[in-house]
Amino acid sequence: MTRLSDPGEHGGSVVANGNAAALTGALRPARLRARTRRRLTGLTMVAPMLVIVLAFLGWPLIWTLVLSLTNMTVTGPTATHYQFIGLANYRELFASGSGLVQSILLSLYYLGASAYIGQALFGFVLAYLMLRCTTTVRKVVGSIIIVCWLVPEIIAAWMWFAMLSNGGTLQQGLHAVGIPYQTWLVSHPMISVSVANSWRGVAFSFLLFSAALSDVPAELIDAAQVDGANAWQRLRSVIIPLLATTILVDFVLITLGTLNDFTLIFAMTGGGPGTSSNVLSVFMYQQAFVTFRLAYGTASAVVLLAIGAVFSFIYIRTLRRQGALNFAR
């Protein structure tokens, strides 16, 4: 290790000698030296990025953790003169009646319904079916799906609000044909926001899977077909294993996006009625900026962060086991 940390001096002496015997003797250190230099070069090149990451991501993260241990508020006596109160915010969060557990469950519901089913599964089905469609159908349907994705989130939220609310498009349409409609935003707020988020986000998974599906070699499918595999078996045993990495990458991105989603739910239901769509991100906002308990809201943000980290950890492990994600090699 000492040799590694002192490469310049050692290398200098080797070159100065210019001696064949010495060169042979220094072969191992020379290789080490080269590797060290490579690492140093690499480190120098990523250093600016590292500084940026530490300054703009690392510090806010640390500050968030610190803040969550205080009683800081947006206004009131503890806004500027706040104290460290240890884990009191977390104790209050995890005590019964705080609403945190309900919010976590709602966030997981939202993740399951709108990300896994509405975006990943539905996106995959769409991409798979589109393989069989004519170019015209593919172009038209593909464009429509992508337009949903291009619509800014707040506009999508308002559109769905106008669609599902009392006196909204759906109610008036159904009434016109004599079907009674109970306002979905009130009777099924979680289904409403999940449908809206699926509608908005399916394009991303769809595009990812379309690209991956077009890379599946036709010979493999043909071979499986020759071996007597039916359509379901070809999908299950040939296509899905080949797409495993894509699926996991999709999961990583949509999981974080969905867990952190705030705009859509806040604009459509405000977390209500009551607290029936109060997912963790809305809970966090309400604590920090509606009841003005900044530190308490920050503590709930840390909980949200921890949940995101657990999911990321599982995905990364799985990806590693598959031999994908080797960027650190």
Add this chain to the structure above:
Amino acid sequence: MKHRHLASLGCLVVVAATVLVGCGSPAASKSPHSSKTLTVMYWTEFDTPGTNATPDLVKSAAAELASQHPGVKVVLEPVTTDSESTYYAKIDLAQRSAATAPDVVMEDSFLIGSDASAGFIQPVPQLASWSGWKHFPTAMQGIATYDGKIYGVMNSTDVQLAYYNTALFKKAGLPVPWQPHSFADIVAASKALSEHDPGIVPTWLYTGTPLGEASSFRGFEVFLDGTHDRLYNDKTHKWEISGPGFTATWNFLAAMRPYEEPVSDWSNPNASATVDLNLMPASKVGIVFDGSWVSTAYVPHSLKPWPAFFTTFDEARMTTDGMGGYTNQSGGFAWSLSTHAANPSLGVDLIEDMSSASNIASFNATDGNLPPRSDAVDEPAWVQVNKLDPVLTFASKQLVYTNYRPNQAAYPQVSNEIAALTGDISSGSMTAAQAEQAYEAKVTQIVGARNVEAMSS
């Protein structure tokens, strides 16, 4: 392997963290406070009528200030948000640092105590000797006072009214003009409306968390003001959590449940548009308890011009619960001086200029609120707008009965609990007795057992 693993996990955690952390520190790009420049921070809503009222007011006062103090510059710092609560959070975050704090700030009156105790705004005792101060009624002075010190001057205010549809009232056999004198009178009128026309919303009461402050203010507190109880006792410095008035108010809300708007109407953040722009113009609602600004949406060149409003709806005063007389509750905005103000006396001069009778009259004539200054009602601008909108004249007369919210740091949290409980009653998930108990427990939890007391009758 292990290291790489950790590194990639680290990267992901950091990426996730930034997404979650969200709020960064404000950019300190502003010039430092100078003794010749005043910055004024105020709220503007997204493009709605009256949006220019505040900048016009500041500019008009700035011109007057420049004539008194040559060379003084006033810089406008509008904060545009969709909701008031976002504005509160933004100005409070800005006032944490001298680099981002303005010199003069527009404060929602119910946060004056809270922001004063945070050290964001400073006391301005010199206002007591200002010639204009005596024109502000006691309630309007008190609303801007915290801990015995003056923290600003009210610029606009409001009262609450019971708007009722005269045609629906006549149809239901109810007297017109109508003026309730107790909670029971309101329930009885609502019941009559409901029986004669099942297709309408008999009475609109703000309720539930999506409407937040409106639900606790107009759906609970203004009724509690009609009893002997109050949220906060200024003499003992304790929060009242129960008493006969609380019981009467919770019971009143429970009694109104069959006659108020359905859950689907109140359980979204756009409910006030539902009642003001849909139900009222369609004559689908009998009584509406709302702020004094409602009619300003119907005058010519407004959001929804509707001249027939002034013949369709009439207004009743907010009643006490059988105690005789009337009550009310007011909010509104005030101008305050930031703790970071470089030249406090210049800041006070600007506040005084903005609070002149004519400036306050012009501002409220455009903005649709009520002038908190009694001599402003004779100003030409205010007289003019009252011809278009006679509701404002009636509303101004209610200011003598008015109350205001506790100037306490815990108020936003208490208010949030009240909003939630009104929603629990309206959705049927709580009875009046359960809400009463839950309120006692929640407020005790928020402010601590030492800071609460029960009202005796």
